[in-house]
Amino acid sequence: MDMQGEQVEVRLVYETTAADLAQAIRVRDTRLPAGRRRRWLLCGFGGVLVCFGALAAFGPRPGSGPLATLIGGVLILALTLFGPWLTARAFAGLLAKAGETTALVTATGLRLSTKNTESRIDWAAQPLYAETADTFVTLSVTKRAAAMTILPKRGAASPADVDRLRALLDANLRRI
Structure with a gap:
């Protein structure tokens, strides 16, 4: 909740691209110990x-x-x-099939939806995040599977939403 007691949430609407995925994989490969x-x-x-x-x-x-x-x-x-x-x-074909993604980021986690899927990710499932020039990437810490969620900054309605998203991630996750 923010200072006025309102629930803070940020909504992103975007299509995940192959470039977004490549950037997220590079983040995972360079910033996680495994x-x-x-x-x-x-x-x-x-x-x-x-x-x-x-x-x-x-x-x-x-x-x-x-x-x-x-x-x-x-x-x-x-x-x-x-x-x-x-x-x-x-994975480019699968990303294209998924189409537009709507991500709602709140104090409790992420809710993602596409035309065919919906998922909810609590902060405990992906307790780390990294910021790149174009994206935020949330990451799991399991040794065998590296789950990640890509949140492109271009999906934000305004630069202020990017700042609010960064604040939400900082409050709930560890930046790597």
Whole structure:
């Protein structure tokens, strides 16, 4: 509740885009410990493969095996770098089918609805959030599944609503 005792809520209306999803995946992968570990592991493994493949391919007895190792390492590094974009592109059709989303953010959590679905997310289910230039992303902290909700700033009716949304998130979630 705000100073006058009124219930504070912010309403967003938007269509989630592949760019929004790619940005949210990047946030998850860079700001959550599990995402950082996965990225470091993949980058390290890809780097080792590139080094071993290059040493073997350009050493005294080059062959196709070392070249495959080199290419595999480069591929792992490329997928680590472009993975969020590729994942978002894979989901583009589903995002388009969902159509317009209406999100109501209140002191108790989020209520999301599209033409085919409705869901309610309590703050305890996604206790973290991150802000990017274009979005707010709420995140879960479970090790096996990383649930997230994307709240694009363009869905707000006014800049004041973006500020009120930030205040609601700050009051109920931990910013990462």
